[in-house]
Amino acid sequence: MLPTRLLIGLASLLFVAAAPAVVPEHSVENGAVRLEGVGPDNPILYDNDWWFDVFDNNYLWAQASLGHANLRGNIVSRDMWDWEKGYHYTFEQCWNDAQKALKLARDSGLKHIPDLTRGSDQVLLRPESGRIEDTVPHPSDGSRLIVAEARKASPQKPLLVVAGGPLTTVANALLTNPEIASSLAVFNLTVSDYGYNGKDAWAAYIVAKRTRYVDWGGGAFWDRDSVFRAEHFDVLPDNPFTAEMKRLIRSDLGRANQLGDGAPLVWLWAPRCWTGIEVRRAEFQGRALVFRPVPPGEQGDVLVITKSATDLKACREEFFRVLKNPAVYGGEASRLKVVSGLSVQALGKEFGPDPARVVVQQTAFDRGGNTSVRNTDRASLEWKTQGYFQRNRDLGQVFAAPRDFEPAAIVLRTGPADAAVLAGAPGARVFLQFFEVTGSPRIHDNGTPAGTDAKHGFSKNHRCDDYLLGVEYGPFLVVTGGVFPDLPPTSDLDGKPNGTSAGCMVYLRWALEREARLPLKAGKRYAFMVGFEEPGPERGFTLANANAAGVNAPPSLTDAHDRYPGGWGLRREGDGTLPPTMIPGEHPPADAAQREQLYREAVFGEGLLRYLLSPTTDGYPDVDTYRDLEFYLEAAAAGSGANETAVPPDHE
Ligand SMILES: [Ca+2]
Numbered sequence: 001m002l003p004t005r006l007l008i009g010l011a012s013l014l015f016v017a018a019a020p021a022v023v024p025e026h027s028v029e030n031g032a033v034r035l036e037g038v039g040p041d042n043p044i045l046y047d048n049d050w051w052f053d054v055f056d057n058n059y060l061w062a063q064a065s066l067g068h069a070n071l072r073g074n075i076v077s078r079d080m081w082d083w084e085k086g087y088h089y090t091f092e093q094c095w096n097d098a099q100k101a102l103k104l105a106r107d108s109g110l111k112h113i114p115d116l117t118r119g120s121d122q123v124l125l126r127p128e129s130g131r132i133e134d135t136v137p138h139p140s141d142g143s144r145l146i147v148a149e150a151r152k153a154s155p156q157k158p159l160l161v162v163a164g165g166p167l168t169t170v171a172n173a174l175l176t177n178p179e180i181a182s183s184l185a186v187f188n189l190t191v192s193d194y195g196y197n198g199k200d201a202w203a204a205y206i207v208a209k210r211t212r213y214v215d216w217g218g219g220a221f222w223d224r225d226s227v228f229r230a231e232h233f234d235v236l237p238d239n240p241f242t243a244e245m246k247r248l249i250r251s252d253l254g255r256a257n258q259l260g261d262g263a264p265l266v267w268l269w270a271p272r273c274w275t276g277i278e279v280r281r282a283e284f285q286g287r288a289l290v291f292r293p294v295p296p297g298e299q300g301d302v303l304v305i306t307k308s309a310t311d312l313k314a315c316r317e318e319f320f321r322v323l324k325n326p327a328v329y330g331g332e333a334s335r336l337k338v339v340s341g342l343s344v345q346a347l348g349k350e351f352g353p354d355p356a357r358v359v360v361q362q363t364a365f366d367r368g369g370n371t372s373v374r375n376t377d378r379a380s381l382e383w384k385t386q387g388y389f390q391r392n393r394d395l396g397q398v399f400a401a402p403r404d405f406e407p408a409a410i411v412l413r414t415g416p417a418d419a420a421v422l423a424g425a426p427g428a429r430v431f432l433q434f435f436e437v438t439g440s441p442r443i444h445d446n447g448t449p450a451g452t453d454a455k456h457g458f459s460k461n462h463r464c465d466d467y468l469l470g471v472e473y474g475p476f477l478v479v480t481g482g483v484f485p486d487l488p489p490t491s492d493l494d495g496k497p498n499g500t501s502a503g504c505m506v507y508l509r510w511a512l513e514r515e516a517r518l519p520l521k522a523g524k525r526y527a528f529m530v531g532f533e534e535p536g537p538e539r540g541f542t543l544a545n546a547n548a549a550g551v552n553a554p555p556s557l558t559d560a561h562d563r564y565p566g567g568w569g570l571r572r573e574g575d576g577t578l579p580p581t582m583i584p585g586e587h588p589p590a591d592a593a594q595r596e597q598l599y600r601e602a603v604f605g606e607g608l609l610r611y612l613l614s615p616t617t618d619g620y621p622d623v624d625t626y627r628d629l630e631f632y633l634e635a636a637a638a639g640s641g642a643n644e645t646a647v648p649p650d651h652e
Pocket residue numbers: 048049050054164165261
């Protein structure tokens with residue numbers, strides 16, 4: 001006889017196996033469909049069979065090129081047409097199609113498009129028993145990529161798989177690793193009865209039953225010429241990537257396929273594209289997957305967006321809003337290079353700048369206060385009763401290049417007060433980013449000129465809410481791989497100051513390997529910025545700086561109070577929302593959607609989204625307009641070693 005505990009275990013296993021699929025949490029707000037935990041910054045995997053019969057990859061890759069999509073991979077799955085007769089197409093035909101599409105995009109200046117990954121090349125066969133768990137899986141690099149990315153995601157912020165081909169690769173991931181189901185949301189246009197992407201119907205059935213699934217059309221297809229016509233594409237700039245789209249829309253295939261498998265993509269960035277949603281039940285019938293209406297009071301499996309609940313004009317507008325943006329094909333975002341090659345070294349409390357190496361410097365610093373860089377993990381974010389989670393922050397500084405040079409290192413200094421080095425900083429990975437700064441700064445007094453009180457900031461002085469307009473920050477280089485040195489923390493693991501100051505006022509040299517150096521031009525303005533690459537508990541440190549925000553003088557960037565008229569301080573906070581959403585209370589709001597919004601605003605965007613978020617002088621509650629970091633920007637010394645001279649620091 002089996003022990004009771006094992007019997008209970010078996011019973012719960014059986015229950016899990018027989019449980020119906022989870023219908024994605026959804027709502028319709030102001031005529032637009034919303035899915036809980038799904039937004040444009042979720043990680044995305046794109047999975048298709050053919051790459052020149054629809055425009056989906058064009059739209060998604062354009063978003064990736066702009067840095068607006070967290071695209072984690074492109075999977076090629078085989079077109080399963082006529083599989084019963086030995087397959088009509090080979091896997092290699094689909095693979096070659098995808099390779100051609102990728103080359104076309106890259107040749108046309110698009111950046112940040114991940115390489116291709118090989119997905120499934122054979123259908124999943126329905127087992128005799130009809131039970132999903134009896135299906136024999138055929139894992140591939142593609143299904144393993146889905147598993148790996150789903151493990152990094154969460155039920156609150158799932159991995160989105162946008163599929164435009166058979167769902168075989170996704171189904172394999174769910175068969176080999178059923179535990180990823182809750183961190184996944186899958187979108188497809190299946191079109192039964194046994195046509196289009198529904199040819200591996202058993203795989204589609206597995207996905208519909210095992211994870212959150214949204215189907216556009218529910219079995220229907222686009223009407224010819226209904227979203228796009230040839231003349232709509234005239235607004236696009238001319239390059240090989242757009243020429244191919246202009247060709248396709250003039251063909252019978254393009255006129256028939258229209259938005260193809262791309263309905264979920266435009267909706268993700270423009271929710272008004274979908275105006276309504278239906279819960280349906282997925283059933284395997286004969287050899288096809290069908291989406292049945294759910295009788296009142298009974299449970300469904302999947303969400304269906306019907307053609308009549310799709311705003312075709314909104315879909316078209318969103319598509320061209322993105323594809324006509326010249327930045328897609330080589331703008332600011334696509335200039336950004338991310339390379340490794342940073343190392344950070346603690347120099348001690350004394351530092352003698354070497355005049356032969358230092359090209360530009362700012363030596364003044366305030367003797368109190370915490371100006372923090374931090375990247376706190378979600379679970380450890382501090383709640384502020386004013387109504388927000390304390391936001392993660394990168395800090396930086398604008399400077400003017402007095403001559404042509406290649407920066408080889410920047411020396412910065414930890415701050416004077418109790419948050420100088422938090423317990424989670426030593427050993428954490430850090431980055432150094434550079435921007436080109438264009439335009440002419442103008443101070444906006446935020447409606448509080450001299451003689452009135454500031455609206456935010458740590459004092460009521462009128463300067464404390466002033467920010468800068470008229471400048472743009474073009475990111476061009478991120479150097480990763482630095483490790484924060486092993487300085488003694490100034491607080492304990494609970495964030496309580498421990499009364500020590502060995503980590504305060506310590507100089508740190510952020511040095512760039514030769515491959516990570518780029519030339520700067522005399523007379524131009526640039527900025528640098530530092531931060532932690534990954535979030536963690538108690539992950540923060542402060543930077544020494546001089547701040548004239550508390551000076552009761554008229555707004556000016558060049559008066560005697562400004563310690564460095566060549567530039568100003570900068571920050572990047574959370575997802576960049578300004579001003580942040582505030583829902584005051586002793587505790588975070590109970591409403592899950594509100595809480596999620598506050599989390600989203602407090603943490604950095606994923607991947608490149610963070611590095612492409614423009615910095616600003618306008619933070620909350622503090623501004624950097626009148627702040628200058630203590631910094632020493634060093635050029636590579638021609639033919640000399642790295643030894644320091646013993647000149648005392650130039651402090652005033
Ligand atoms: Ca397809």
